[in-house]
Amino acid sequence: MKLSLCAALCGLWTIAAAGELTALADSMRFDASGMVIEAGASPPSRSIELEGARGGYVSCQVAVKLARPGGYRLSVDAFPVASGLETDVYREWLHWVPAAKRHYPDALIPVRTPYSGTLPDPDNRVAGQTAQAFWIDVWIPERARPGAYAVTVRLNGDGTESSMPLRVRVLPGAIPADDAVAIDHNSYGTSWFSSQYPKLALAPGFYDSEQFYELIHAYHRLFYEHRGVFHQLGYGHGGKVGPEFAPRLEGSGKTRRIADWTAYDRHYGPLFDGSAFARTRRGPRPVPFAYLPVNPEWPASFLWWGEAGYEREFVNVMSAMEGHFREKGWTQTRLELFFNHKKRYKGFPWDGDEARFARDYAYMKEYARLMRAAVPAGSPVKFVFRADVSWTMERQFRELAGVVNFWVCGGGMFSWYREALPALKQRGDIVWIYGGTPPVSEPLSHMATDPLRTWQMGVDGFVRWQTVDPGPDPWFQSNGGGETLVYPGDRFGVRGPLASIRLKAERNALQDLAVLKALGSREEAARRFNGTIPDEWWTARPAIADTDPDDWSNATIDDAEVRSPKFANIDADAWKRVREYAMRLAGEAH
Amino acid sequence: MSARWILALTSWLAAAQGPGPLEQTARTASVMVDGDVCLRIETARSKSFATMKDPRDPWRNADNYDVDDEAFIRTKKTLMRLAKLCDSACDVNLWMPLASDPGRIQVVIRNVHEMSQFWPWGALNQEMPPEMKAVLTNGQRMTVRKKPGMISVLAPVYDSLGDIVGLVEVVSQTKPDPRENVK
Numbered sequence: 005m006k007l008s009l010c011a012a013l014c015g016l017w018t019i020a021a022a023g024e025l026t027a028l029a030d031s032m033r034f035d036a037s038g039m040v041i042e043a044g045a046s047p048p049s050r051s052i053e054l055e056g057a058r059g060g061y062v063s064c065q066v067a068v069k070l071a072r073p074g075g076y077r078l079s080v081d082a083f084p085v086a087s088g089l090e091t092d093v094y095r096e097w098l099h100w101v102p103a104a105k106r107h108y109p110d111a112l113i114p115v116r117t118p119y120s121g122t123l124p125d126p127d128n129r130v131a132g133q134t135a136q137a138f139w140i141d142v143w144i145p146e147r148a149r150p151g152a153y154a155v156t157v158r159l160n161g162d163g164t165e166s167s168m169p170l171r172v173r174v175l176p177g178a179i180p181a182d183d184a185v186a187i188d189h190n191s192y193g194t195s196w197f198s199s200q201y202p203k204l205a206l207a208p209g210f211y212d213s214e215q216f217y218e219l220i221h222a223y224h225r226l227f228y229e230h231r232g233v234f235h236q237l238g239y240g241h242g243g244k245v246g247p248e249f250a251p252r253l254e255g256s257g258k259t260r261r262i263a264d265w266t267a268y269d270r271h272y273g274p275l276f277d278g279s280a281f282a283r284t285r286r287g288p289r290p291v292p293f294a295y296l297p298v299n300p301e302w303p304a305s306f307l308w309w310g311e312a313g314y315e316r317e318f319v320n321v322m323s324a325m326e327g328h329f330r331e332k333g334w335t336q337t338r339l340e341l342f343f344n345h346k347k348r349y350k351g352f353p354w355d356g357d358e359a360r361f362a363r364d365y366a367y368m369k370e371y372a373r374l375m376r377a378a379v380p381a382g383s384p385v386k387f388v389f390r391a392d393v394s395w396t397m398e399r400q401f402r403e404l405a406g407v408v409n410f411w412v413c414g415g416g417m418f419s420w421y422r423e424a425l426p427a428l429k430q431r432g433d434i435v436w437i438y439g440g441t442p443p444v445s446e447p448l449s450h451m452a453t454d455p456l457r458t459w460q461m462g463v464d465g466f467v468r469w470q471t472v473d474p475g476p477d478p479w480f481q482s483n484g485g486g487e488t489l490v491y492p493g494d495r496f497g498v499r500g501p502l503a504s505i506r507l508k509a510e511r512n513a514l515q516d517l518a519v520l521k522a523l524g525s526r527e528e529a530a531r532r533f534n535g536t537i538p539d540e541w542w543t544a545r546p547a548i549a550d551t552d553p554d555d556w557s558n559a560t561i562d563d564a565e566v567r568s569p570k571f572a573n574i575d576a577d578a579w580k581r582v583r584e585y586a587m588r589l590a591g592e593a594h
Numbered sequence: 595m596s597a598r599w600i601l602a603l604t605s606w607l608a609a610a611q612g613p614g615p616l617e618q619t620a621r622t623a624s625v626m627v628d629g630d631v632c633l634r635i636e637t638a639r640s641k642s643f644a645t646m647k648d649p650r651d652p653w654r655n656a657d658n659y660d661v662d663d664e665a666f667i668r669t670k671k672t673l674m675r676l677a678k679l680c681d682s683a684c685d686v687n688l689w690m691p692l693a694s695d696p697g698r699i700q701v702v703i704r705n706v707h708e709m710s711q712f713w714p715w716g717a718l719n720q721e722m723p724p725e726m727k728a729v730l731t732n733g734q735r736m737t738v739r740k741k742p743g744m745i746s747v748l749a750p751v752y753d754s755l756g757d758i759v760g761l762v763e764v765v766s767q768t769k770p771d772p773r774e775n776v777k
Contacts (some may be wrong), residue, residue: 193776211773239776242685242708246776301706307674309667348656348718350704353666361660395657558657559650 023070023161025168027052028137030063030512031448031580033109033505036098038069038135041108042447042576052140052157055173057590059146059181060515062172063508065096068159069135070123076161079118080140080170087153088145089172090285093117096137096505097491098130099482101445108444110504111478111491112139129480139505142172143285150176177523177593183514184521185458186292186465188233188436189489191472193246194220200474200492204499211247215499217270220248221280222500223472224291226490229284230503230511231518233293233465237342241349243301250297251328253321256305260317262324269332276334290336296387298322298341298371300352315374322378326385335384338434340410341375342390343368358394358414360553365403372407392438395553397421401428410434412467415457416565419543425462436465442506443484451506452513452579453571456533459517460526460541472501513579516586523589532581533574540568613737613747616764619679620735620749623686623762626672629753632690632760634665635702644719645695656718661702670703673762677705683770685709688751689726690760697722702760708775709765711738711746715775729761743768 026048028034033041040047048067056062068076083089094112101108107130115138124133140157154171197219198205210216220236227234238249248271252264274280278288300306303321308314329335343356354364372389379387389407393400394414401411401424411428415437428435437458442450458466474491475483489510490501520529530536546564548556636644636659643658651657673686685705689712692698700719701710712723722730725738729748738746746765750758 193773195771195773195776237777240708241777242704242775243706244708244775246773249776305674307671309671347661348659349716350701351706351708353661353663353670360657363663557648557651557654559648562650 023068023076023159023164023166025157025159025166026050026067026069027168028065028067029580030065030139030509032065032576033448034065034067034096034135034137035109036107036130036133036135038067038137042449045576051168052170053173054142054171055175055587055591056142056144057175057515057519057587057593058144058148058150058178060144060179061508061512062142062144063140063512064170065137065139066157066168067135067137068121068123068161070161071134072162073123074162075120075122076136076159077118077120078138079158081155081157083142083153083155083172088148089153089174090143090145091155092141092143093119094139094141094503095119095121096139097479098128098133099444099478099485100130100480101482101484103484104445108482109137110444110482110485110506112503112505112508113493113496114498114502139508140170141508142170144172144174145285146178148174150174175587175590175593177519177590179515179590180518180522181286182518183231184517185455185463185514186233186436187231187455187458187510187514188235188293188465188467189227189471190235190237190467190469191223192237192470193240194236194248195246196473199476201494201499203494217248219500220271221274223490224275224280225284226501226503226507228281228289228291229286230507231286231514232507232510233291235293235295235467237295237344238297239299239302239344240351241345242351243299243306243345245297245299245302249295250302251325253303256317257308257313258316258320260303260320262321262328265328272334273332276329276332276337278336290334292336293338293340295340295342296325299343299345299356300367306352315377318374319378322375326379326383326387329385330383335386338386338388338410340388340390341371342392343371344392357392359391359400360395362396362399362403365400368404369407388434395556398424398549399553405431408433410436412436412438413463415439415454415466416543417561418463419461419541420545420549420564422542422545429462434465435463436467437461437463438467438469441468441471441486441489443486444482444506445484447574447576448505448509449574449576449578449580451509452533452582453574455510455513455517456529456582457541459521460530460538509579512583516579516583519586519590520582523593524585528585529582532585533578534570536568536570540570543567613745615679615681616684616745616747616766617735617737619676619684619686620747620762620764622679623673623676623764624735624749624751626676627669627688627751627762628672629751629757629759631665631669632688632702632751633753635661635669635688635690637662641693644692644700645698659718666703670705673703673705676762676764680764680766682766683707684764684766687713687763687765688760689763690751691722691730692719699723699726707767707770709744709767709770710763711740711744711765712763726761730758733758 032045054062096109097111098107158167239245251262251268254263278290304314304317388410390410391408392412470487474488489507548564640660643655648654688703751760
């Protein structure tokens with residue numbers, strides 16, 4: 005997709021004409037006065053021309069700008085029903101970020117058009133606000149016929165009416181349903197519902213209600229609709245398991261058994277059979293990955309660790325879980341045996357997450373043995389043993405071969421170990437890397453960096469370690485959003501999460517990557533993005549890699565992670581150049 | 595007498611008992627928890643990092659935190675058994691002062707409910723709370739109600755020389771939240 009700029013009219017964009025409409029591509033953002041936030045980006049235009057492949061979204065933004073405070077009315081015409089094209093319009097919330105001393109737009113509040121608003125927006129409370137931006141998604145179904153479509157965006161404001169065309173060119177190519185890489189959005193438990201959804205969660209009985217499970221599923225749906233994976237870890241560092249993340253157990257020792265599947269099945273049933281996604285545009289599909297509740301305290305009590313009772317409790321319960329999954333036909337999801345605890349949190353004597361010391365590997369080997377005892381050979385249920393690794397990952401790749409088969413590796417450090425990847429893939433292991441999320445203060449193009457890195461490196465996925473924590477006051481005192489890509493809809497009367505501009509940017513990049521994986525080359529994508537070649541997405545093995553990891557610190561690791569300066573200043577148009585390549589390929593497809 | 599009255603009376607009696615079962619558990623813990631084993635839980639290497647400040651690496655001490663498995667597991671199992679003496683969900687946490695800085699203390703073993711009135715989540719070690727200092731100094735058990743809805747009984751842990759080397763925090767909540775600390 006692309007947004008063509010009407011050069012003849014570009015000069016008008018800074019002039020506060022009465023009831024002015026301007027437009028931007030999805031790679032930039034408007035501020036509260038209708039100016040472009042991204043430095044060096046193309047200026048807004050007075051028309052919108054998008055192009056996109058079938059089976060995906062194209063996006064743009066329009067800004068309503070008024071010369072003086074007052075009301076306005078924005079409408080976006082519907083595309084002809086026969087075209088299949090559908091439009092979603094969102095009002096962009098401006099978050100005050102104290103650390104940056106400015107507002108950034110991010111949360112997207114769904115609106116119906118015609119939409120009536122006021123500038124300054126009394127809810128958003130931005131002093132001197134003269135422009136309100138809206139994000140527009142156009143869904144192009146796979147059945148859409150290639151060709152040109154157009155509707156009109158209209159504004160009534162300041163006593164005048166203005167309009168601009170929104171043209172969409174549907175390309176012959178289709179976006180593959182499967183992504184080039186899995187982009188995972190991680191989270192922890194559900195206790196945060198009570199602070200993020202006070203209207204919902206403080207009602208008596210909420211945590212047993214349909215609304216509770218619907219809210220969980222709404223998060224999965226939102227990420228899925230944005231081509232992402234969503235994970236919720238269901239236990240704490242001391243081994244406490246949230247009631248909806250595990251079947252209820254009873255008994256001890258040889259009498260320990262699963263007593264009740266009700267909460268677990270309400271939570272996971274619709275995710276494992278795909279029915280939770282029945283009403284999405286992408287269609288129903290089982291979730292590809294999910295954490296198991298297994299930890300050193302569940303299903304076996306750590307009180308029996310090293311004794312016969314531990315093995316009996318573990319094997320009996322996990323064997324019953326395998327049977328339950330098999331009977332239900334829940335065989336599409338990879339169910340992750342994953343240990344998140346760390347010694348520093350004082351619950352258990354070994355690191356499950358990011359193991360630092362080699363003697364901790366013995367625990368993982370023991371759990372692999374217990375799983376083999378619990379799960380019959382040839383079971384169709386897809387259990388995997390996942391380990392999130394950093395310090396000693398290279399040694400773990402060797403010593404835990406055949407034990408761990410799903411590696412989630414610190415992205416920077418993994419780039420030292422290029423030679424390890426072929427061996428891991430050869431033995432059928434899944435390899436992801438992990439990292440954070442660009443905050444709102446970074447150029448929007450940075451949302452594409454990690455998905456592109458993942459594809460360039462040839463690994464299978466990327467985990468953003470926390471994606472649902474917008475901080476105590478995301479609306480008026482934002483912490484920058486580095487730990488969220490969604491916002492609670494509660495204050496807007498939405499019983500679910502709101503997408504962000506950054507999540508939309510990530511989705512659109514993933515669509516392009518899916519096209520590129522099918523039709524394009526890594527070399528050309530890297531060149532267009534930041535003038536690199538694929539080799540530059542790896543780091544030459546540093547000297548520290550051949551020393552004892554016990555002697556490393558984060559400072560010495562940082563010193564070793566020297567990367568090409570081409571990654572230091574990725575410009576606002578970086579992904580736009582990649583997209584033009586992807587769309588050229590989609591346009592040539594048959 | 596109606597069922598409602600019986601329930602109310604039972605609740606009143608339970609509240610009037612205050613820390614009774616916790617107090618009993620704490621008293622038993624002082625007998626059962628082996629201070630010599632507790633002293634062997636954190637490794638010597640780990641202790642050398644405990645108070646290290648690295649301006650370029652704020653996680654230097656936590657990343658090097660390490661324990662002796664055998665001593666940890668033996669003690670944790672004792673704490674888990676002690677928790678079974680409580681009449682409702684409770685944790686028995688082990689706390690020990692830092693040898694390198696007696697003004698600081700660290701929780702060394704926590705348990706499944708992750709309850710504590712003293713632990714700021716994630717702290718490797720912290721300033722010695724006055725209540726703990728008192729228990730470590732005079733060996734008297736102490737009941738603490740600092741956080742709403744929580745009650746702790748602190749009790750000393752002794753080694754074979756008769757010295758107080760640490761303390762247990764037996765802690766319970768009036769309204770346990772099944773989802774709290776699932777993170």
